[in-house]
Amino acid sequence: MIRPGKALKMVLEYIFKKPATINYPHDKAAMPPKFRGKLSFDASKCVGCKMCMKDCPSGAITIKKVGEKSFQAEMDLAKCIYCAQCVDSCFKKALSISQEFELAQIDRKKLVVLLDNSNAESDKK
Amino acid sequence: MHDPHAGDVKVPVGPQHPALKEPESFLLTLRGEKITSVNIRLGYNHRGIEKACEERTYIQSMYIIERVCGICSHSHSTAFVQAVEEIAGLEIPKRAKHIRTLIAELERIHSHLLWLGVAGHEIGFDTLLMYTWRDREIVMDLLNAISGNRVNYGINTIGGVRRDISKVDYARILKDVDSLEERTKYYIELAKEEVTLHKRLSGVGMLSKENAIKYSAVGPTARASNVNYDVRKHDPYASYGELDFEVMLSDKCDVYGRTLVRVGELMEAYKMIRQLVKSMPEGDITVKAPRKIPAGEAISRYEAPRGEDVHYVRSNGTDKPERVKIRPPTLANLQAVSHMLEDRYLADMPIVIAAIDPCFSCTDRMISIDHGARKGAKTVDWDYLRAYGIEHYKKSGIDMDKLNRKFESRMSKVC
Amino acid sequence: MLTDLFHIAIFPGFLFLVISGFIAETIDRKMYARLQNRMGPPWFQPVADFLKLIGKEELYPCEADVPVVRLMPIVALTCVVTAFLYIPLSGVKALYSFEGDIIVIIYLLTIPTISYFLGGWYSRSVYSMLGAVRAIIQLFAYEVPLFLAILAPTILANTWSLSRMAEFYSQHPLLCCFNIIGFMISIISLMGKLEKTPFDIPEAETEIVAGSFTEYSGRMLALFKVSINVETIVGAALVAAVFLPFGFNSGWIIGSVSFVLKILFIIFLMTLIRTIVARLRIDQMIDLCWRFFAPFALLQVLINLLAKEFLSI
Numbered sequence: 001m002i003r004p005g006k007a008l009k010m011v012l013e014y015i016f017k018k019p020a021t022i023n024y025p026h027d028k029a030a031m032p033p034k035f036r037g038k039l040s041f042d043a044s045k046c047v048g049c050k051m052c053m054k055d056c057p058s059g060a061i062t063i064k065k066v067g068e069k070s071f072q073a074e075m076d077l078a079k080c081i082y083c084a085q086c087v088d089s090c091f092k093k094a095l096s097i098s099q100e101f102e103l104a105q106i107d108r109k110k111l112v113v114l115l116d117n118s119n120a121e122s123d124k125k
Numbered sequence: 126m127h128d129p130h131a132g133d134v135k136v137p138v139g140p141q142h143p144a145l146k147e148p149e150s151f152l153l154t155l156r157g158e159k160i161t162s163v164n165i166r167l168g169y170n171h172r173g174i175e176k177a178c179e180e181r182t183y184i185q186s187m188y189i190i191e192r193v194c195g196i197c198s199h200s201h202s203t204a205f206v207q208a209v210e211e212i213a214g215l216e217i218p219k220r221a222k223h224i225r226t227l228i229a230e231l232e233r234i235h236s237h238l239l240w241l242g243v244a245g246h247e248i249g250f251d252t253l254l255m256y257t258w259r260d261r262e263i264v265m266d267l268l269n270a271i272s273g274n275r276v277n278y279g280i281n282t283i284g285g286v287r288r289d290i291s292k293v294d295y296a297r298i299l300k301d302v303d304s305l306e307e308r309t310k311y312y313i314e315l316a317k318e319e320v321t322l323h324k325r326l327s328g329v330g331m332l333s334k335e336n337a338i339k340y341s342a343v344g345p346t347a348r349a350s351n352v353n354y355d356v357r358k359h360d361p362y363a364s365y366g367e368l369d370f371e372v373m374l375s376d377k378c379d380v381y382g383r384t385l386v387r388v389g390e391l392m393e394a395y396k397m398i399r400q401l402v403k404s405m406p407e408g409d410i411t412v413k414a415p416r417k418i419p420a421g422e423a424i425s426r427y428e429a430p431r432g433e434d435v436h437y438v439r440s441n442g443t444d445k446p447e448r449v450k451i452r453p454p455t456l457a458n459l460q461a462v463s464h465m466l467e468d469r470y471l472a473d474m475p476i477v478i479a480a481i482d483p484c485f486s487c488t489d490r491m492i493s494i495d496h497g498a499r500k501g502a503k504t505v506d507w508d509y510l511r512a513y514g515i516e517h518y519k520k521s522g523i524d525m526d527k528l529n530r531k532f533e534s535r536m537s538k539v540c
Numbered sequence: 541m542l543t544d545l546f547h548i549a550i551f552p553g554f555l556f557l558v559i560s561g562f563i564a565e566t567i568d569r570k571m572y573a574r575l576q577n578r579m580g581p582p583w584f585q586p587v588a589d590f591l592k593l594i595g596k597e598e599l600y601p602c603e604a605d606v607p608v609v610r611l612m613p614i615v616a617l618t619c620v621v622t623a624f625l626y627i628p629l630s631g632v633k634a635l636y637s638f639e640g641d642i643i644v645i646i647y648l649l650t651i652p653t654i655s656y657f658l659g660g661w662y663s664r665s666v667y668s669m670l671g672a673v674r675a676i677i678q679l680f681a682y683e684v685p686l687f688l689a690i691l692a693p694t695i696l697a698n699t700w701s702l703s704r705m706a707e708f709y710s711q712h713p714l715l716c717c718f719n720i721i722g723f724m725i726s727i728i729s730l731m732g733k734l735e736k737t738p739f740d741i742p743e744a745e746t747e748i749v750a751g752s753f754t755e756y757s758g759r760m761l762a763l764f765k766v767s768i769n770v771e772t773i774v775g776a777a778l779v780a781a782v783f784l785p786f787g788f789n790s791g792w793i794i795g796s797v798s799f800v801l802k803i804l805f806i807i808f809l810m811t812l813i814r815t816i817v818a819r820l821r822i823d824q825m826i827d828l829c830w831r832f833f834a835p836f837a838l839l840q841v842l843i844n845l846l847a848k849e850f851l852s853i
Contacts, residue, residue, distance in 0.1 A: 006319040007252060007816045010311070014577045020259045021578040032266075034288070036273040057185040083188045083279045088287060097273075136666050144746040155670075158822065247746050249737050249819025255576035321738060321818040471670070472821040475746040 031099040036082045038100045041073040041115035045094035052086035052095060061086055077103050077111040132156055136471070140169045144247060144475035147485035151462075151478070158470050163463040167456075171489040178449040179507065183209055183283055183418060186446060190436075193451065194487040195276045196239060199225075199232045200429035201451065201487070204436040206281045207362060208425035212440050213283075213418045219364075220408045221285035226364040227298075227401045228272065228280050230394045234305065235264040236430035237387045237394075240482050241312060244384065247475035248325040253315070260308045267301050270294065285411030295402050306395045313388050316381075326381040330465040330477040333378055340461040343454050344432020345390065346481045349375045349382035356428040367404075368397050380480040387482075417444045429454055431482045453487035547625075547635055554621050561769030562586040567804070568772075568811050575815045586769070590762050598758035605662040609755075612659035613763035616652040620771045623648035627777045628706045630795030632788045637703035645702065645778060646690060649733065652771055653679050656742065659764075660752025671751025674822055675735075675742035681829040682732030682739070688837035689726040693719045693782055695844040702781055709785035716785060718847050722840040723783040725833055730775045731810055732829070734768065738817045739825060776806040 022029060031037065039061075048071045050063050060079035064072045073095075087095045098118065105111050134155045140148035148169035154162045174193055178186040191202040203225055210217060238261040245253030265275040271294055272278040280286050316322060332342065337350040347354065355372040357365040373389035375382035422439040432454030439448040458481040465477050518524075547553055565586040573580025600606050626641045628634040634641075653675055660672030694700055696715055697708040709716055732739040743751040753764060780802035787798030820828065 002318055002320045002323055004320045005813075005816045006315055008812075011252065011575045011812070011815050014575055017577065019574065019577055019579045020262075023579060032270040034271070034273045035269060036279070055182070055184055057181060057188040081188060081192070081277075082274070083277075084273065085184060085188065085279075088282070134666060134670075136670070143749055245818070249740065249744065249746070250817070252576050252815050253818075255578060259577060319818075321820065324820065324824055325818055470821055470823070472741070472744070472747055 031101065033099070035097075035099045035101070036084045037098050038077065038103060039073075039075060039080075039084075039086070039115055040096055040098050040118050042094045042096070042117050043071060043073075045092045046071045046073070047092055049092075051089045051091070055085050055089040057081060057083065057085070073115040075113055075115050077113060078108065133161065138474060138478075144478065145483075145485075146243065147483070149483070149485045149488075151474075153466070153471070153474065155471060158472070160466050160469055160471060160474065163466045165459060165463055167459070167485075168489050170485050175449050175451065175490060176507075178446055180445065182416070182444045183446060184416075186449065187281065187283065188279065190449070190451075191277055191279065191281075193453075194484050196236050196484060197232065197429045197431060197434070197487065198277045199228055199280070200427050200434050201436070202279075202281045203229065203363070204425045204427040204434050205438065205449070206283055207427070208423040208436050208438040209283055209418060209440075209446075210414075211423040211425065212421040212438065213415060215284055215412055215414060217285045217412060218409045219406045221410050222364045223401055223405050224286045224290060224410065225281065226368070227290070227398060228268070228278060229363065230397050230401070231264055231268055232278075233430045234391060234394050235261055235268070236482075237391050238264070240387060240430075240479075241384075244326075244380075244476065244479050247479045248322070250322065253312075256308075257312065260305060263301050263305055267297060270297065282411060282414075284414035285409070287411070289410050290405075295405075298398065298402055302395050302398050306392070309388065309391050309395075316384055316388065323381070325476060326379070326384060327377075328379055328381075329469065329473045330380045330383075330480050331378055332461055332465055336464060337378075337461065340464060341457045342432075342461045342481075343457045344429070344482075345373075345383050345386045346432065346458050346461065348373060349386045350378045351376045354433075356426050356433050360426060362425070362427065364401070368400055370397050380476055383480050417442060418446075431455055431484055431487075432458060434487075451487075451490055453484070453490070455481065455484050455488045456490070459483070459488065552624065552629055552635065557621055557624055557770045557773060558766055560773050561766060562590070564772050564776075564803075564807055565769050567807060571808065571811045572815060575812070590766065593757075593762035593765070594759050596758040598760060601663065601665055601755055603664040604755060605664070608662045609659055610760055612655040613756075613760045613767060616655040617763055617767040617770065619648045619651040619655075620767055620774050624770075624774045624777065626702060627774070628703050628781050628788065629777070629799050630788075630792045632703060632707040632710060634703045637701050639704075640700045642690065642694065642700050642702045642705070642782075646687060649771065649775065649778075650679070650683070652767060653733065656752045659756070660754075663752070663755040665755050667748045667750070667754045668752050670748045671742045671754065674748075675752060677822055678732060678735075678739065678741060678825065681826045682729040682833070685725050685829060685833035685837040686729035686733065688834070688841055689722040689729065690778070690782055692722045692837070692840045692844045695841065696848055702778075706781055706785050706788055710788040713786065715847075716783060718843055719783055719840070721836055721843070723779070725837050725840065726779050726783065727806065727809055728813075728833065729829075730779060731813060732825075734772055734775060734810075736810060737814045738820045740819060741822050741825060744819060772807070772810075773803065776803045776810075779806055 046063070047069075048063060048065060052061050053059075053063060058079045058081055060076045060081075062074045064074060066072050084097050087097060103111075136153045136155055138151040138153055139145050140150050150166040150169065152164040152166070153160050154164075174189060177189055181189065187202060187205060190205045191198045193201045238257045242254040242257040242261070245251065245257070268278060269275050271290060272280045272288060280288055332340075332346070332350050334350045334352060337347045337352050342350070342352070343354075351374055353372060353374055356362070357370075358372050370393045373386045373393065375385050377385070418440045420440055420442045422437070424435060424437050427434045427436075434454055435452040437448070437450040437452075438446055441447045462478060462481060466474060469477070515526075549555060566583050569585065570580045570583065600609060623645045625635045626637060626645050656675045657672045660668040660675065663669075693709070693716070694705055696718065697705040699705055699708065735741075735743050743753070748754075753761060756764060777799075780799070784802050786802075787794050
């Protein structure tokens with residue numbers, strides 16, 4: 001039977017229910033463990049093969065040699081598309097993903113960062 | 126003599142307009158409130174993706190192709206990867222096919238729920254928008270837990286899939302599908318009984334079956350005009366050959382019919398997901414794929430939520446594709462829009478455009494239509510074009526060699 | 541003289557109306573959000589919008605007739621504030637009253653619609669001209685049911701002064717049961733006047749950007765928004781005074797509380813209707829108003845005429 005106001009009953013029920021939205025940024029939502037956020041880099045495992053640089057679709061990661069058998073990873077967070085292909089390409093498992101995604105900056109130069117081992121979880125397959 | 130076109134007003138809908146979620150130009154000619162003609166112009170979202178793929182390896186191109194569109198990202202990614210696997214002659218494991226199909230159906234659910242919300246918003250029914258997008262969060266969080274991102278899942282790789290699904294995920298998938306099914310049944314009831322929805326959606330955007338075939342409509346737009354064609358049923362790919370589902374048709378030929386088709390596809394998707402979870406085979410999730418794909422070409426088709434998506438890939442034995450061409454579904458459906466809008470009211474314009482589920486990010490690729498009238502026209506490749514450009518600018522005094530050397534030195538740092 | 545100035549400028553005049561307009565908008569938006577299962581904007585959002593808009597630059601198209609366009613928000617705001625002076629609030633007597641003031645109130649509430657039309661027409665942009673024409677077409681649709689519904693109870697009360705009518709009904713409270721159809725028709729027609737869904741056709745965001753208000757910016761847009769909020773309060777107070785004459789005789793505390801409750805109830809009804817229906821097309825709206833609402837309003841007039849005859853008041 002076609003009538004107006006079919007949604008009335010459902011709409012009135014929601015006066016008494018908790019809202020489905022959260023008051024971000026005061027309350028934050030947690031990301032699941034497999035979420036692809038910012039990368040973290042374990043310098044002790046890197047051998048400098050540069051496979052990650054070869055497979056990166058946007059050329060975001062750069063591996064620099066800073067000493068004998070010691071490398072640094074410099075990442076341009078603006079170019080990274082957070083696909084985690086470099087994580088799969090690295091056969092030494094030196095790269096892994098963290099759940100950090102609040103990476104916005106006002107100054108573009110601050111987005112070129114050196115990756116560190118802040119999130120020591122290895123990536124979960 | 127009284128000029129019959131004196132009272133005509135040209136209203137530009139787009140490129141920026143609140144009715145369109147993405148830029149596209151529809152120039153409407155109005156007389157009073159009636160639309161007399163529509164002039165469509167495309168190309169505002171062209172990003173050069175097909176060219177970008179030619180300078181990147183297959184693995185890199187896969188991620189670029191995935192970002193053609195945010196809502197149907199898995200469609201483009203899977204279609205491309207299927208074409209490459211066909212050229213390379215790879216046989217991917219069954220478990221990988223099932224996982225691809227599972228993600229595909231979950232993507233269809235999230236896309237159709239998004240469409241329901243957008244359709245509600247275009248006719249002024251914001252409550253439907255808020256409710257459907259809240260339910261869509263269930264699917265997005267599920268995809269986030271399985272694949273690592275809410276859109277642009279990145280689950281494909283050449284030779285299979287990158288991530289596996291665990292038993293914990295199965296339980297969550299089934300629970301979420303149950304709650305979504307209950308909500309979808311409410312939306313079906315709402316669509317059938319709410320009188321203002323009927324008034325705004327019925328009789329609007331009529332497209333008869335002959336016109337649907339003539340204007341090459343695909344997907345739910347065509348299925349609502351009783352054209353029985355679904356790539357999943359008539360040319361099965363991935364695991365669709367083993368699943369039991371129906372193709373949703375409607376003979377109403379208007380926007381209301383398209384609503385019913387999409388909501389019906391939602392219910393079929395829930396059925397399919399349950400079958401997939403129950404019959405998931407054990408095994409590997411990927412086979413080793415070569416970096417250099419042998420020479421060849423392939424076409425692969427995929428039933429995206431919006432219709433039939435066609436990818437063409439040509440390889441020449443190196444690790445970079447030679448040519449990638451995408452024919453997205455919205456491009457096929459757009460021809461029908463100007464026909465559907467003629468002689469209707471201005472107030473119908475948002476919902477008619479929204480009814481084909483436009484995704485203009487997918488649409489804007491290069492097309493050239495050759496009427497055969499131009500003499501001396503030939504098809505050139507990128508090297509010829511580049512040399513021609515360098516010559517042309519040398520004649521006007523601009524030397525591209527220095528620029529090229531700088532570009533080459535920067536590229537060599539990366540590769 | 542000084543008390544008159546106080547009444548007109550502060551209470552229950554300009555300042556009181558502007559502040560209660562903001563409160564009405566807060567309640568409307570917060571309730572709309574809660575009915576849709578989300579949190580909604582913070583309670584100070586309308587004030588924040590107003591302050592932001594005042595601080596912005598005003599830009600008009602070169603072909604627009606700028607003096608007329610800038611005058612229209614002031615005209616709209618003036619008329620709705622003036623209309624409020626004749627409506628009884630907590631007691632039976634309004635601030636100023638004379639025989640025939642109910643007609644003046646309704647005419648004063650029509651002038652803002654004409655100002656939306658003129659403002660949109662003289663902005664000379666395609667979207668605003670379309671919105672302006674739609675506003676006038678919509679006026680033809682809801683005006684007749686609104687007039688008939690508001691004026692029907694005056695038949696029983698034998699007077700055209702709103703204060704005397706409120707006094708009559710508060711002495712015979714059971715007689716307002718005859719006016720139920722008129723109450724429902726006037727709520728829906730009031731939604732047409734205030735351009736709320738399903739009648740927000742002149743301002744349809746997805747079709748004509750913002751209708752008449754497309755080319756407005758800065759202070760004049762802020763004044764237009766304030767005048768819409770004040771029109772909500774004034775319309776709700778009018779409907780409350782005509783159809784819900786309770787609590788007028790019991791002193792000013794109970795009178796004020798009942799006034800606030802009545803306004804809240806009417807705003808609640810309007811928000812509820814706004815949430816559960818979609819927008820209509822202009823031709824469907826004219827169809828609906830002339831085929832359903834006008835006959836029901838005429839029926840209401842007939843009921844009142846018969847009641848007057850047989851109850852011999």
